[in-house]
Amino acid sequence: MTNPQLSVADTLDTSGLLCPLPVYKAAMALKRLEAGEVLELICTDPGSLADIPALARQRGDILRGVEEREATQVFWIEKGPQP
């Protein structure tokens, strides 16, 4: 699962994990990135379709893409310029 338009700095697979773990683990992974770098995040929690955009909005990151594949969602999150 790759997005040819984006250069991905890190990939995190949260398959099988429920809220709050995808959000928590994504936040931890984003903390390790530099502003402008992209995290590829794989989720299976159906709540993630609402949660991950909320995470990006609240943290000040940019959601660059979402792709739904059967029971899996893939998100590309660009780390924003937050402190």
Place this chain on the structure above:
Amino acid sequence: MTTATAAAEIVPDKKAKRKRLALVASKGTLDQAYPPLILAATAASLGWEVGIYFTFYGLDILHKDRFDKLKVASLANPAGPLKVPNLLGAIPGATAAATAVMKKWMKKANMPTIAEFIEMTQALDVTFFACSTTMGVMGVEESDLIQGCDIAGAAAFLDFAAEADVQLFV
């Protein structure tokens, strides 16, 4: 709109206040210990400042001999994990059985334990306020609590909550 104005608009406001969540955790059962810790872990992941006021039975979540032994009520808990007539919830072992079922559910769903949530939230700098009145009423000493708790009364918590964007009582 001039270019200068547009550029000014996308510069992050360094003085912008972090959002704040103030929670009250008042229940000491296993099922009711999860929601405040889940909300705290989530809000802290969103970059919010979070404080939880542990009061009355909720203080057991900070009690180092008790947080790992929280139980699910088998009586008066119609949505609980034991699907038996309410009266059977009173028989010896029913509470342990209801607790075991919930722990099994949580493990199967890959959910962290209460101990793991405490560790996660503390690592995210969530403030744990231990209610001083509860400590006095229930005979809990500071040495009975896990590391890193702020002993506080209601006024100190309300001072924190007054500046919060979201306040919830669990």
